[in-house]
Amino acid sequence: MLAATGCEQKKDEGAATMLTEIEQLYEQGNYKAALDSIVLLRARFPKALAERQRALRIWQEASLKQAQEDIALTDSALQAVTAQMQAETRIYERNMLGVKKDSLQVRYEALIGEVRIIRKKMEDNK
Numbered sequence: 001m002l003a004a005t006g007c008e009q010k011k012d013e014g015a016a017t018m019l020t021e022i023e024q025l026y027e028q029g030n031y032k033a034a035l036d037s038i039v040l041l042r043a044r045f046p047k048a049l050a051e052r053q054r055a056l057r058i059w060q061e062a063s064l065k066q067a068q069e070d071i072a073l074t075d076s077a078l079q080a081v082t083a084q085m086q087a088e089t090r091i092y093e094r095n096m097l098g099v100k101k102d103s104l105q106v107r108y109e110a111l112i113g114e115v116r117i118i119r120k121k122m123e124d125n126k
Contacts, residue, residue: 012045012048012051014044014045015048015051015052016048016051018037018040018041018044018045018051019041019054019055021037022034022037022038022055022058023058025037026058026061026062029065031062031063031069032066034062035059035062035063035066038058038059038062041055042055056125057122057125060118060122060125061122063114064115064118064119064122067114067115067118070111071108074104074107074108074111075108077104078101078104078105078108081097081100081101081104082101084097085097085098085101
């Protein structure tokens with residue numbers, strides 16, 4: 001019985017160590033690496049419930065921050081393409097910029113929807 005408890009404590013320590021690393025990645029703004037590490041934490045430590053619960057919160061926060069960064073980049077690209085499109089006099093190039101603008105607009109709207117969903121899930125998990 002003691003061996004099982006000792007083994008379980010080592011597993012929990014591994015999960016706690018991994019969670020600390022995840023928190024550091026998040027604080028450094030390395031959201032992709034934090035999300036990837038959370039996937040590993042879930043796979044390696046399925047019974048470390050406290051760590052997994054904290055990791056869920058970090059997952060949501062990192063996903064939100066990553067989506068917000070993507071929104072900012074997409075919005076900047078959308079504004080730049082719109083300006084190029086308005087300045088373009090050649091029909092073919094203007095049409096191609098229009099296609100690019102439409103693609104960026106769809107991406108922008110999808111990211112806005114993603115942020116709404118993440119915020120809703122965060123509210124539900126409080």
